[in-house]
Amino acid sequence: MSVEKVTKLSDTITIRGMTAKNRLGYPPMLTFSSDGKGCPSPRTFKVHRLKAQGGVGLITFENSGLEKRAGMGSPSIGRDENIPAYKKLTDMVHSYGAKIGMQIGNGSLIGFAFANFLFNMNPGNPIGPSKVDLAKATGAYSLYDPTWPDKIHEQNNEMQVLTKEQILAIEDQFAEGARRAIEAGFDYVDIHSGHGMLHSSFLSPWLNKRTDEYGGSIENRCRFHSETMQKIREKIGEEHPIFIRFSADELISEGNRIDDGIKIAKALEKGGADVLDITQGIIYRNPSGIEIPSYCKHGCFIANPEAIKKEVNIPVIGVGRIIEPEMADQFIQEGKADIIYMGRQLICDPETPNKYFSGRSDEIRHCMGCLQNCSHHCIQDAFGAQNYTELTPTTNPKNIVVLGGGIAGLEAARVAKLRGHQVELYEKADKLGGLIPLLAAEHGKADFMNSVIYAESQLTKLGVPVYINKELTRDEIAALKPDVLVIATGSEAVLPVNLKDKSNVVTQDESILKSKTMGKDIVVWGLEAYWRGGVESVVSLLEEGYNVKALVGPEKTVAGILKSHQGRRYWLLNYLRKRDIPIYKEAKLLDVSEGEVKFLDSNGEEQSIQADTLVYCGSRITNGKNLAEEFEGVAPEIVLIGDGKQPRDIAAAISEAQTFARKLE
Structure with missing residues (x-):
């Protein structure tokens, strides 16, 4: 009896005339790296070269506009003149054996919301x-800024309802954008109908209240899509696939949920879709399904494509x-999806x-x-993605002693060793990571240890001596001759x-460690996030069973x-709202007495x-400058990095460490 072959992540997949070498893909992630004409810039090439040479099977290029104008780093396929520039990009990707498609879409309400909220600009109706x-x-923006409704109403903006003639146009x-994409060498086109885009709004019953052939039933709400696909097919021929990305679960009560998503998927298949890219959420209502923070479990939305795959034949x-390829492979083998997209993971490590x-x-x-800087580069690699710069070997190896095994010390040691320097690292505590283990101990933030785990394992592979529970004296440092x-x-x-002398006041660190x-x-003081404030501390304390009476601080906004980073901020503020935590902004602390x-x-x-x-959250001090004075003269050069130089965040610590190691002569 023959045994049915189990499909794996490494297997090829053929869709119409396109065959991808494996089933791991990179989704359409915004980089805002295009030039003023909407063409790929050198930074765009850096991003996609890294993904292609990293071994991914297919890449979907970020959502591209269809207007002739372009701006703010957004790509555009709205002009024939842009075709040659994109052909260079697709040729480069193909040289590494990867396939590449272009996502096309109209942002409409997303663009309106972003312009108003992020840039305080009114782009019109x-x-x-x-x-x-x-x-x-x-409504998500009312959670960030309670004055949002007043601002929008004062501008007198309103939705410009599309006529049938405008829809057809x-x-x-x-269709013209798809034609240009294929002429530019893209292997497929992807219609962006998720997250609140224009096509998405036709699917949404709370946004689409039309009574003509484009509203009402699911078939009617999908008509815009089927007509678009039909016109695209006429322009691009039979060989090239048409993908559609849509939010199968909009994550709001009045929106489409997965049962609706299954019906929509069937209608889209009938309408001409070759591949269904199943996403979730509406960015201006619930972005935590789009920019998914660490509080969510790995693979937390896989049930949606699994449910749809059972009902369609594409x-x-x-x-x-x-973030683990093992999980991606497991999902493929279990038949939960045919292709797995890895977005932020491939930004972190292409x-x-x-x-x-x-x-x-x-x-x-x-x-x-962390969701801190994904569109440009991962904060764990300050010289990756759009900043990519090749690491060059040193021509003058030096003896480097690193004091401190936090993330800055670990990264400085790792990069310096990669360049050929001799490095030793000393940490006075009994474990590495500095503040990261504290950060990772808070609710839903265990993944923050990934930065430490990676650096520590690489130092072991590189043979860098690492000493814990060791605080060096001046004489001991001098003996090492750094x-x-x-x-x-x-x-x-x-x-x-x-x-300081109040027994009922503790620092953020003490509250995490329970050392006091x-x-x-x-009551939590400090309205910022990470260790600049107490928003995430409130979540952790509530999850641990404490009764948080209020979140109070001098800041004007919460988690500003x-x-x-809307997905992370929305998740936090929505959590506080659901738990009905009183929040006091622009407060001035007077006194803390017993009770x-x-x-x-x-x-x-x-x-x-x-x-x-x-x-009490937010205040930190460093002893780095005092140590530099104490150890003056033990080495020709003394360098302060990370929080040892000035208390900041992970991004600053890693960037400063990697910059130091790269600039060493």
Whole structure:
């Protein structure tokens, strides 16, 4: 009896006239790297060269506009004049054996919301299927900024409802864009109908209230898509596949849920789709399914493509916080999807496919889920993606001693050793990572340890001596005869002078470590995120069973540092909203006494909250400069990096460490 062959991630897949060498793909991720004409810039080439040579089977180029104009780094396939520039890009990708498609779409309401929120610009009325309250339709922004509805209403913007003639004209525009993409050497086209794009809005019952042939039933709501696909097929011929990305679950109660998504998938297949890319969420209503933060489990949305794959006869793509190729392979073998997209993981380590397929999974650097700077480069690699710069060997090897095994010290040691320097690292604590283990101990942030795990494993492979529980004296450092002494000794949380002697006030670090007694009822001070404030501490404390009475701080906004990281910020603020946590902005702390916290609110009125403990977040100091003075003269050069130089964040620490190591002569 024959045994049915199990499909694997490494297997090829043929769709119409295109065969991809494996089933691991890179999704359409915005880079804003295009030039003023909407053509790929040198930075665009860097990004896609790394993905292609990293071994991925197919790459879907980021959403490209169809207008003749382009701006703010957005790509455009709206002019024939842009075809040659894109042909160079596709030729480059093909030279590495990868396939590449172009996503095309109209942002409409997304562009309207982004322009207003991120850039305080009013781009004019968005287009869409029906009249809707724009402030309500973009409700996520009211969570970030309670004045959002007033701002939108004051501008007197309204949805410009498309006529049938305008719909047909847009379909023609998509068909022409698809023609240009294929002439530019792209292997397939992808219609962006997810996340709140124009095509997506026709699928959404809360945005599409039309009573003509483009509204009402699912068949009618998919008509815009089927007509678009028909016109595209007429332009591009029979060999090239048409992909459609759509939100099978919009993650809002009045939107499409997975049962609706299955019906839509069937209609899209009938309408001419060759591949269904199953995503989720609407960026201006619930972005946490699009920019998926570390609080969500790996592969958390795979059930959606799995459900759809059972009901259609065309390939289905699965996506969503999948960072281990082993998991991707498992999903393929279990029949949950035909292709797996890895987005942020391939930004973090574009060599992930090659490493996995060649049995080197232990060398993969894994995404942390921080969402900090993904469109440009991963914060774990300051010289990757758009910043890619080849690492060159040194011609003058030096003896380098690194004090501190936090992320800055680890990265400085790793990169310096890769360049050919002799490196030793000393850490006074009993483990490596500095502040990262603290950060990773908070709720849903275990993946932040990925940066430490990778650096530590690489130092072992490189043979760098690493000593823990070892604090060097001046004489011990001098005996090592370093050419360069690197001080990467991190920072520590501190309390204001007036709070230092209060037993019921603890630092953020102490609240995580539980190194100081805490009562049941808690007030958290500091409205920022990471270790600049207490938003994530509130979540952790609530999950641990504490009663958080309020989140209070001097800042004007909550988690403002995450303004452009909407998935993470939305998840946090929505969590606080669901738990009904009182939030006081622009507050001034007056006193903390036994059982009570007093402060002035934004109106200057005194507030008093009964609480056992105040968790004070945000203030940190470094001892790096004092150490530099103490060790002056033990090495020809003493360098401070990371929090040892100035308390900041992971991105700054890693960038500074890698820059130092790369600039060593």
